[in-house]
Amino acid sequence: MRFTKDHEWVELDGDVATVGITAYAAEQLGDVVFVEVPEVGKTVKAGDGFAVVESVKAASDVYAPISGEVVEANSAVAEAPETVNAAPEAAGWFAKLKVANPAEIDQLMDRDAYETYLQTL
Template sequence: MRFTKDHEWVQVENDTATVGITAYAAEQLGDVVFVELPEVGKTLKAGDNLAVVESVKAASDVYAPVSGEVTEANGALGDAPETVGEAPESAGWFAKIKLADPAETEKLMDKAAYESFLQTL
């Protein structure tokens, strides 16, 4: 698993990246009440808006940590947005992206680097 400074995570399997927000981000958001997911087929560049998460505290943008095409969105979040808060780094994933450039993931932080980054916040 790799991480961004915007608190997204990426899990790569073959040429597909599963993307979600970290446990830290979910904790900061509080109770999630709505998730706006990307459309399947949408092409993204790293840094583009991927999704929007609305909680009782605020609405937050989720950014694409990698470039590629959205191949799947987690439709289960439509009926159960609270899954983002309950299982942010597993069942609460947002989308799967077919990687345009697998090397992009190497620019992201590993778990140890992300944990160190959290200590600076």
């Protein structure tokens, strides 16, 4: 699993990457009440907003950590947004992307680097 400074995570399985928000992000948001997942077929570039998550505190864009095409959207989180709080780095994923540039993964933080980054916030 790799992480961004915007608190997204990405896990690669072959040429498909699963994307979601980190436990830290879910905790900061508070109770998630709405999730908008991207449409299958949508092409995104690293850094593009591609999903929306709303909590009782705020609405936030979820940014694509890597470039690719959405091949699956997690409709379960749209129907049960609380899943993002309950399992942000598991069942609370937002989308799966067919990876356009595998080298982008290497530019993201591993868990140790992300944990170190969180200590600076």
